Amino acid sequence: MTTRREQTSGESRELILAAAAELFANKGYRQTTFADVAERSKISRGSIPWHFGSKEGLLLAVLERSVQLVDASLDNLPDQGGEAELDHLVKSLEDLFARPTTKLFVTLLVEALEPDSPIHDRYVAIHETLRGHCRRWLDRSAPAGVSTEALAVAIVGAAIGIHQQWLVAPDRVDIRQSLAALRALIAGIVSATGI
Structure with missing residues (x-):
């Protein structure tokens, strides 16, 4: 059974994560x-290192939460x-890209590419999550002789682009029309290969 203190601590942690994700994405x-982060979350500044240890710990927690949100938003695909x-x-x-905090992935990309970056592995996980959802669909749909991994990489790369x-x-870029064009391209590949 969760105590009131544990519940309050969990709520504080979520408020801090949400505030940090928004701030990291925007600033x-x-x-x-x-x-x-304290001002945005309305949680005391001293609580942040208590929950996350350091600013880097907070960043890693924000990215881990983001991976979970991406996974959850794509996890209910019909089979x-x-x-x-x-x-x-x-x-x-389209729904995922419309979230303000998804900008975080773009904002932090350069830092993820730096040598020995503490967030490199989180970016690998984000991309793997996206490719995994594509592969699940492609595994049921891809023709023989076509690498589902390579096609998933291409689809995710196009979507991220x-x-x-x-952003x-x-x-100048209509995200809805652009994703519809990507969908048409994928459907064209599928139909051209007899899937």
Whole structure:
């Protein structure tokens, strides 16, 4: 049974994570301070290191939570394969990209590429999660002789590229139309190969 103190601690932790994710996405990791997170979350500044140890610990927890949210948003794909599942996959990506905190993945990408980056493995996990959802659909749909892994890499790369272009120039990139075009390309590959 959870005590009131444990419940309050869990609630505080979630408020801190949500505030930090938003701030890291909007200001960047390096420009965000514990004071910023405390002000946004309405939780005392001293609680942040108590929960996460350090700013790096907070960042790793934010990214771990983000991986879980990505997984949960894509996890309820129907198992019937085909067009309906492809439609659901594309709609799930559109919903995911519309979340303000998804910008966090783009904001922190350069830091993830640095040698010995503490967030490198989290980015590997994020991409693996996205590819895993694509592979699940492709495993039921891909033709013989086509690497589902390579096709999943291409689909995820295209989707991430669409998201990044939209973040940089939202007035020039229509994310809904762009994802619909990606869906049409995938469907074309599927139908051309007799899936």
